[in-house]
Amino acid sequence: MGKLIVHQDKVTDINAMISICPFNALEEKDGKLEVNAGCKLCKLCVKKGQPGAMEYVEEEVKTVDKSLWNGITVYVDHVNGEIHPVTFELLGKAGELAKKINHPVYAIFIGSGIEKKAEELLHYGVDKVFVVDAPELKEFQMESYTAAFEAFVNEIKPSAILVGATPVGRQLAPRVASRFNTGLTADCTILDIHENTDLVQIRPAFGGNIMAEILTPNSRPQLATVRYKIMDAPERSAEAKGEIVKISVPAEKLKTRTQVLGITQKQKEKSIENADILVVAGRGLKKKEDLDLVRELADALGGDIACTRPLAEAGWLDAKHQIGLSGRTVRPRLIITCGVSGAIQFVAGMNNSDNIFAINTDPNASIFKVANYAVIGDIYEVIPKLIEQVKQGKGVKA
């Protein structure tokens, strides 16, 4: 922590200085170089600027006794006691981190009637599961859940807390972090830990164009959210280890200024725009019946079917399934195109997908330019074999 001082006499070229700053935080005022509110103290101007023009001076920092804060904690994300799988993934990560600094692994489970469900967590390498179980905590409300969380942090003083970036985690974590005046890093993709118990939090910034490594060096607890399917879940051990510890919070503290009037189950409306996994049929398919093959693959993968325009125009699939300029724009984690040439109007609707597999017989097909995995092969041969593999992998007999 510190501040930047401009030594005007060392500034030989104001515009050159201004152009160094990636945040537009340097400006000219009355012939002088000034730092404005956009400054993120990245210190690029100190390093790259004219020698001596910018100086960075340290200021006194607040400190925390890190040895008083112990344990890597995972927030147990759940709906009515049904534990969200991101929780197990985070427990796996917490285990790795805790081992490096010789800390215990904790879980904090907040809800109503959940004590029994906590036992499942004991199969995932946790030392203690802290349970706050009260009727007031039946539905998620930010204030009551924060109060329960607060009681846990005050009593246990965990060093770091990992929270799944679910709809609940993403609003609960900031409220908790703010209550303890501490840091929270959203959507971390890589986590590590320093010997001094500082959590190394790496996340994409600027829409994924760059990565930032972030520390919370002077406050505790350290909070981070992580999306589902980023970390690896550990194997469930047959034997249950660790203990369940109850934390009670006075009902008075669980009062909220919100009231739950009701809960409705979301209808599972399927639209290719929010699909995670898509299998796309193109004109490589010879007849409409062959769509069944593509659909079977989509089903086996747990995904949805989509198509190129000619197929929608021929009425093989509803226009809702068409990807492209005159169709939908999709961004699934996995997309497999089958017999698609890769015309620009099609590619425009899917080139931001995370993992693109393209199966085509023509090695010069333009779809291979955007594909991460260019699979030169015949869909009629590859797809049935792939379906077999997927089913076997899931333990279903093909």
Place this chain on the structure above:
Amino acid sequence: MEILVCIKQVPGSNKVEVDPVTGVLKRNGADSKMNPYDLYALECGLKLKEQYGGRVSVITMGPPQAQAIIKEAYAMGADAGAIVSDRAFGGADVLATAHTLAQGIKKFGKFDIILCGLQTTDGDTAQVGPEVSEQLDIPCVCNVKEIKGVEGDNILVDMEMAQDIEHLKVSFPCLITVQKDIVQPRLPSYLKKKDTEDREIVMYTLKDMEDQNKNNYGLNGSATQVQRIFPPTSDKVQVTWDDPADVLAEKIYSTIKSRKLLG
């Protein structure tokens, strides 16, 4: 009803590149705009005013040039606006941003409903809203997909959860973050723009704040610190497989399995 909308100025484009050799950010003269998510929050505010009466104010924290988005909000129908700006606020993380905004909000007035966008396109954390609510000690609901209406001193909202919709009644004052597409934002009106050209924009600096401790703002008040920035180690693979069908199937399957892409 007093409604406040938190809006932020963000870069016009996210296209920044890091020079892999020098580690320097390459900037391509990106212009600025209002955070697109905040347009939905603003529209919700304007609709509430049209339905129940009252006033819509906007507030932003940022460099002086961020006043441009307050003018834009005026052209959409906002009644009053404030900017919270001081060199001491620079380099703020979520914690310091929320603290500064909350300080500015307290100074700006008393509000029944504070609306925030779901997230920003530059910070991209979706955390500022709930942290502001904590600093103001008011109830908060995020991920609101529908505002059902106002009943006395309460607002009825639908919060989107992973599998459910929670229907909530929230008492004033409160903070709500709204989802994208909750309403269709209106376009700025040329007439309003002309009308509001000279409308005041309130400016708050550190010396206006109730909390005068410099260490609670900007980089000093930030709990998180960026250690370094670096280009993503591209996991963008581009491979070509030209094998017999069964080998291809096996390769595809093992890749999607190891990359955890299965549903």
